[in-house]
């Protein structure tokens with residue numbers, strides 16, 4: 001029993017060792033990912049329900065590395081955050097998203113189309129973030145109203161003071177702010193109400209339960225968030241809409257915007273341009 005316990009431990013230690021090594025190797029590879037051109041963005045359309053129009057696209061980061069293949073953002077973004085690489089990656093994302101949107105506008109896409117960019121906690125802490133944002137806009141010739149920044153509810157809570165300062169700077173620039181993954185962070189509404197926020201994105205976890213046989217809780221939460229947002233003058237986006245039933249529920253309950261596989265998967269720059277032009281022509 002003793003010997004087999006030892007073997008089990010060694011297997012465990014080996015697996016741990018493998019994990020640690022993978023993390024270290026991924027972090028080293030991430031440092032060079034921008035300059036080696038391994039990063040790209042895909043874009044997921046957001047449907048304005050009352051108008052049947054795509055109002056925005058969310059930029060989502062992808063990483064393809066020759067050794068590791070496609071690495072999921074849920075694995076590499078936390079590593080980029082821990083190692084500080086997210087700062088240069090985040091700058092690249094901002095500029096690339098703005099460059100793409102400006103190109104689409106020139107190609108005939110509705111000028112009202114916005115791009116929404118995810119911002120990490122470490123980026124938010126930096127006092128030069130508002131400058132990076134305005135310089136990306138200026139370099140691409142975009143008005144500030146073309147950009148929305150997504151910050152998670154838990155990020156805003158964890159860094160209340162700094163968050164408030166940055167959000168006011170964004171407001172002064174004219175960039176809009178969305179609270180991402182809303183509903184998962186247990187924030188108090190009175191707190192959020194004091195911040196200059198434009199949009200709430202209801203987390204997919206709540207949308208999953210809509211229009212299913214046992215949907216009481218998720219239904220209540222979603223309708224409550226929509227009503228509350230209306231009172232506060234905020235837009236509401238439902239994330240992760242995967243079925244026509246969920247979409248119908250959201251339309252009936254006056255949700256503003258829907259995003260999810262049922263509307264479109266995230267698309268490459270070219271595919272998204274085709275998607276947008278085709279829909280406009282309809």
Ligand code: C2E
Pocket residue numbers: 044059060061072073074077093118119120180181239240241242259260261262266
């Ligand atoms: P998020 O900001 O909550 O993004 C939504 C995620 O849900 C995306 O995953 C998207 O592909 C996925 N999704 C959208 N619709 C559906 C649906 O109908 N069903 C399902 N199952 N999934 C759906 P993705 O692209 O893997 O990104 C994961 C997370 O990585 C994002 O969550 C965000 O937190 C982070 N992320 C992605 N790009 C960036 C970035 O450029 N910067 C930062 N800081 N974080 C990013």
Ligand code: CA
Pocket residue numbers: 058118150180
């Ligand atoms: Ca997001």
Ligand code: CA
Pocket residue numbers: 180181201203239
């Ligand atoms: Ca989200």
Ligand code: CA
Pocket residue numbers: 181
């Ligand atoms: Ca999420």
